[in-house]
Amino acid sequence: MDAVRKAWIGTFNALKYEMSENAFSGSSINGFVNNSTVNGITKKRSYSANAYFKPAQNRSNLHLVTDALVEKSFLTKHSGRALLKGVEHIFQAGKGVIVAAGALNSPKILQLSGIGDAELLRSLGIDVYVENSNVGENFQDHTSSGMSFEVIDEIQTLDPLNRQEPKAIAAAMSAYQTDETGPFAGAAVSSFAYMPVPDFQTPKGKAELEHLLLSYKSEKESVTTEFARSVLSSADKSSACYFVYAAHGNFGSDASSAKNVTISHESGNFLTIACELGYPLSRGSVHIQSSSTSDSPIIDPKYFSNPIDLDIHARFIRYIHNIAATEPMASILKPDGHISPSFAAFGTDLEDAKDYVRKTMISAWHPCGTCAMLPLADGGVLNQKLIVYGTRNIRIVDASMIPLISRGNLQSTIYAVAERAADLIKLDHNI
Known part of the structure; x- marks a missing residue:
């Protein structure tokens, strides 16, 4: 030492x-x-790319698209809840979609897709699929x-x-x-x-x-x-x-x-x-x-x-x-x-x-909380399975789901969230 x-x-x-x-x-x-x-x-840095992605990069069911911008998600009503059909021009969602754009861009994607505060969305000419004024709120960061x-x-x-x-x-x-x-x-x-x-x-x-x-x-x-x-x-x-x-x-x-x-x-x-x-x-x-x-x-x-x-x-x-x-x-x-x-x-x-x-x-560049996993009445955007309220198959897995900022760096917390999300998805699909 x-x-x-x-x-x-x-x-x-x-x-x-x-x-x-x-x-x-x-x-x-x-x-x-x-x-x-x-x-x-x-003696090299260990992080998500070489610890998670690299060992799995050759799997037949994994395709990485770089330099691509997600514009929004196309939704349709199904039994009173919004069902994700696919992302514009490229993907058709068979079972579900995971949004992992971070605390700054995950709420942006939801809002562009018609999920958020109805007054804000209508003022911008966006059709409202799921009204939830909690989307984008509860931003927290360490100073x-x-x-x-x-x-x-x-x-x-x-x-x-x-x-x-x-x-x-x-x-x-x-x-x-x-x-x-x-x-x-x-x-x-x-x-x-x-x-x-x-x-x-x-x-x-x-x-x-x-x-x-x-x-x-x-x-x-x-x-x-x-x-x-x-x-x-x-x-x-x-x-x-x-x-x-x-x-x-x-x-x-x-x-x-x-x-x-x-x-x-x-x-x-x-x-x-x-x-x-x-x-x-x-x-x-x-x-x-x-x-x-x-x-x-x-x-x-x-x-x-x-x-x-x-x-x-x-x-x-x-x-x-x-x-x-x-x-x-x-x-x-x-x-x-x-x-x-x-x-x-x-x-x-x-x-x-x-x-x-x-x-x-x-x-401290630790933004989080903007799509919080909380009861809807308490400011929530996600349920306990990380699924967006009012939808059937949209999950958010990033720092935006954290309801209360952790006291330290968010890195290990986000790894734990992702591991838990993987378990939840496997349970839902009997994998």
């Missing part, structure tokens, strides 16, 4: 967040070293922010690679090609900490939380926001996660894409400590803007539309300074070293922390 990972775990132990159980139990609190989706034997600290000279980081320094790239490539070691054989982010809100663990903090929750309580809470609120009150459930990235993080600049976050304009070597809000209360939407397939949907994430999210995120961001100042983490950071962005040294004032989050917050 390298110095950064050792310092990470030791620091959270020093902060009295000792690991009490398996880090992957789903309920642990503390810093830990995460598994990476890198094959331990081949992320962080700051970077200059490290002591003995700590190696990924900054030279991010700056595209030829010597560093050549050394990393040589290590990987020679004996499958070095930075290309692992992940850039491997240390995490799932945490309750630190401020709310004292009597004063609990009073602050009660006041906060009462101040911004909606008249009608959804089943998903009720759960998110309950997590905030718990000392043994995490409301956010911290992670450390062994390089400079480009927060507070043009971080509209994952690539831009890792582009370094700083000299020197850094560690970035970042935080993702686990269970946001804000809910956004994804809706089509026309009947044309070529038009992207209107995505309104409504980040921080519930003020509680900003307050909680700011408290977690403020606590990063505590992490950096605690041993052994403090020993691997340069005394009086550079902190980036320059306005990260905002002290302990909560309003200053909120302002920092507003300036630096980016998406």
